[in-house]
Amino acid sequence: MAVDKEDLLKFYISLNTSIKLLLRFRLRQTVGRTFEELASEEPWRIYPSLVEALSEHNAEVILNMFANWLMNRGERISVDDLRSILSDKRRWLKL
Numbered sequence: 001m002a003v004d005k006e007d008l009l010k011f012y013i014s015l016n017t018s019i020k021l022l023l024r025f026r027l028r029q030t031v032g033r034t035f036e037e038l039a040s041e042e043p044w045r046i047y048p049s050l051v052e053a054l055s056e057h058n059a060e061v062i063l064n065m066f067a068n069w070l071m072n073r074g075e076r077i078s079v080d081d082l083r084s085i086l087s088d089k090r091r092w093l094k095l
Helices: 005-014 017-031 035-041 043-054 056-072 079-085 089-093
Strands: none
Touching: 005 035, 005 043, 005 056, 017 035, 017 043, 035 043, 043 056, 043 079, 043 089, 056 079
């Protein structure tokens, strides 16, 4: 798998403050966890949590931002693969 917990946390840190605050507030309000907590403890819940907190459209915007961030770091991964990785517990249990 090209994506790991460290990548998720580095991506989150790279976001501008307004997006980080939005994610922190909405995720805490809807799922009771922050992005950092999800990335560290349950990364397979990130995409479903983003959909619940922000709507599917906005979750896709964040996913595309993550894909672009990875591409800028030399990682090529499709948005479909990212969606699967950030939604499937089995992919993370193999690590």
